[in-house]
Amino acid sequence: MNAPANRRPHGSWALVAWLVLIASGGLMTSLLRAPHVLSSVAPIVVISHLIGGAVVAIAAIAGMIYARGMTRWWRVVLVAAVPLSGWLAHRSFSPLQAAAHAALAALAIIALTTFGFGSRHSIAHNARPWTLVLSRVGYGVILVQLAAGAALRHHVIGLAWHLVIGGLATMAVLGSAVPTTQGQQSTLREKRAAAAVIAAILVQVSLGTAVLFMILLGPPNDITWIGATVAHVVVGSVTLLAVGRFCGGGAGGS
Numbered sequence: 565m566n567a568p569a570n571r572r573p574h575g576s577w578a579l580v581a582w583l584v585l586i587a588s589g590g591l592m593t594s595l596l597r598a599p600h601v602l603s604s605v606a607p608i609v610v611i612s613h614l615i616g617g618a619v620v621a622i623a624a625i626a627g628m629i630y631a632r633g634m635t636r637w638w639r640v641v642l643v644a645a646v647p648l649s650g651w652l653a654h655r656s657f658s659p660l661q662a663a664a665h666a667a668l669a670a671l672a673i674i675a676l677t678t679f680g681f682g683s684r685h686s687i688a689h690n691a692r693p694w695t696l697v698l699s700r701v702g703y704g705v706i707l708v709q710l711a712a713g714a715a716l717r718h719h720v721i722g723l724a725w726h727l728v729i730g731g732l733a734t735m736a737v738l739g740s741a742v743p744t745t746q747g748q749q750s751t752l753r754e755k756r757a758a759a760a761v762i763a764a765i766l767v768q769v770s771l772g773t774a775v776l777f778m779i780l781l782g783p784p785n786d787i788t789w790i791g792a793t794v795a796h797v798v799v800g801s802v803t804l805l806a807v808g809r810f811c812g813g814g815a816g817g818s
Contacts, residue, residue, distance in 0.1 A: 578627060578676045579805070581620045583798060586669055588613040590797035593662075593717055594790040614654065621647045624676060639675035646672050659718040666714035671707060673801050677808060695740045699811050702736030706804055709733045713800060717793075723779070730772065737765055737807055744810075757810045764803040771796040 592613050595606040624643050628636075649665040709729045715721040744750050744758035774792050783789035 578620070578624045579673070581616075582624070582669075582673055582676055583801060585613065585617050585620055586673075586801050587794055587798045588616065589666060589669060590717075590794040591790065593666075594793055614650070617650055618647050628675075636675075642668070642672045642675045659720055663715045663718040663720045666717065667711040670710040670714060670797075670801055670804070673804060674707075674808060677805065695743055696811075698736055699740035699807070702733055702740060703804075703807050703811050705729060705733040705736055706807055710800055710804060713797070717797070723776075727776075730769075734765055734769060737761060741765075741810065757806075761803075761806045761810045764799065764806040768796065768799045768803050771799055 588609060592606075592609050595609060621643055625640055628639050628643070646665065646668045649661065649668050653661040653665040709726070712721060712726050712729050716723060716726045741758040741761040745755050745762070750758070771792060775789075775796055778784075778789055778792065783792075
């Protein structure tokens with residue numbers, strides 16, 4: 565099912581802008597904790613993130629209100645909560661506030677999508693109901709994992725929780741996506757959505773493994789560490805999008 569024409573421009577620019585903001589937020593966190601690395605760039609990143617976040621959030625909310633068919637108050641509230649939590653984190657410098665802001669930013673990306681999560685046309689609904697259930701369980705665990713990742717970056721929780729939740733999410737998502745790619749009753753659209761999920765998970769796990777080895781052995785240099793951690797943050801949000809599209813049957817698709 566194709567999204568209405570008036571949703572496409574909003575969905576495309578908003579998602580790209582939001583991912584850029586998530587990347588800048590991850591970069592800002594890394595630079596603030598490594599003040600001697602790229603010290604001349606850090607103030608620019610901070611100001612750009614603050615101003616860009618406010619502008620994108622306001623524009624996204626206006627776009628959701630304008631696109632009446634897509635308007636849901638939970639979407640507006642979730643997106644509006646991100647700059648509000650960011651302002652509170654900026655004023656308080658509290659790790660808990662900063663983690664809450666990062667988690668909300670990651671989760672708010674679902675408010676900017678147009679796929680129909682919970683649709684009757686979800687992947688494998690008729691052929692493999694257990695696959696649908698497993699994919700939705702994986703989707704929920706990934707939401708928890710993104711929040712856990714934000715908490716870990718701001719030292720609110722330990723690494724063990726992040727690894728455990730990430731392992732559960734990976735098993736659930738791959739357990740539903742892999743059979744879909746091999747099922748004879750799966751359509752080409754379904755197989756592509758499942759393949760995108762598998763690719764996103766593999767990239768995310770690879771980045772996470774690289775970061776873990778850097779923690780255990782030490783990074784080769786600061787730039788490599790920052791690049792790997794920021795990429796891990798961004799790909800986490802991309803994985804959420806891929807799994808959401810998979811669960812929703814690609815209703816916001818192509």
